[in-house]
Amino acid sequence: MWTPGRGTRLWRGALAGLVIAALSAPVSAAARQAVPAPAPAMLPVLSTSTLKTRYAANRANILQAARMADKGGYHRRAAALRAMAGSTRTFLSFDARGEGRAVEVLGDLATARRISVLVPGSDTTLDTYDAHTPKPHARLGWAARSLKEQIRRLDPAAKVAVVAWLGYAPPRLTSTDAVTTGRAEDGARALRAFVASVRRANAAAQVSLLCHSYGSVVCGRAAAGLAVADIAMFGSPGAGVETAAGLGTAARVWAGRGARDWIGGVPHLSLPVLGTTIGLGADPVSGGFGARPFAAGDGGHGGHGGHGGHGGHGDYLAPGSASVANLARIALGHDREVTR
Structure with missing residues (x-):
């Protein structure tokens, strides 16, 4: 637990304000007709x-x-x-009730030598899954397809399956759930069960977890003892622990953040506020955390072969970005080719 000093009083007040403001979110959500x-x-x-x-x-x-x-x-x-x-x-599984669950496979799960599970963050629902927006790659379905295409470009012969895993209920970004670990605990149980079922179905494949935003909290909670080769956290608000060693995993742990990602301005700490703990722990891209860093976009104007800019919170799987190229290398197990 990080202990706040005088310099964090402003953040404490801001977080308390978020808690109070977000209390109305469950009420408005409940009022919506299913x-x-x-x-x-x-x-x-x-x-x-x-x-x-x-x-x-x-x-x-x-x-x-x-x-x-x-x-x-x-x-x-x-x-x-x-x-x-x-x-x-x-789709391996699907549930259209409420905000939905969906687990989609891109590739041949039965013959894959490597399987990458893309774990999404806040505000991911069935309605956003394939949404056409100015940045569609920020949506889970599009992101998975972009990653699969980048893997194909890097190694056309590779037997890699990508799984878009909406297997939990991500929090709304404006709710208190987004700054606590409750949803992540539920998601971690589901993710652990899913990885175990995939490994039973294809024991020869190596599994990697690619975890965006609040999805990195889910992966952090699921990591201990989980039989995966790599865990990559990007755009992370915190992994729920203070160091990579605290994850309790033998997997390679990676972390990346784009230069224009607003999440970098979020305080990576844990504070007792109004009877609960707000905050998601240390910053995975900090040197003290101990993750392997990877280049995730410098905020420039794009480029070729995965070396361009982008760098925003929704840009990690953007075609042509440094981050999608590096995530594809991690998915392929080409860790020596990951750019720092």
């Missing part, structure tokens, strides 16, 4: 022999969810769901 949705499909245990069955069952469930959303007047959600049910897309 989109009609079916229960998730009944799925067989994950194995190489059940992949096609799971993919087909989830595709049918997504289409059923789209019909229910259309009937209820939620036409934008319905259109997004129909796109997710496309013939080239494969």
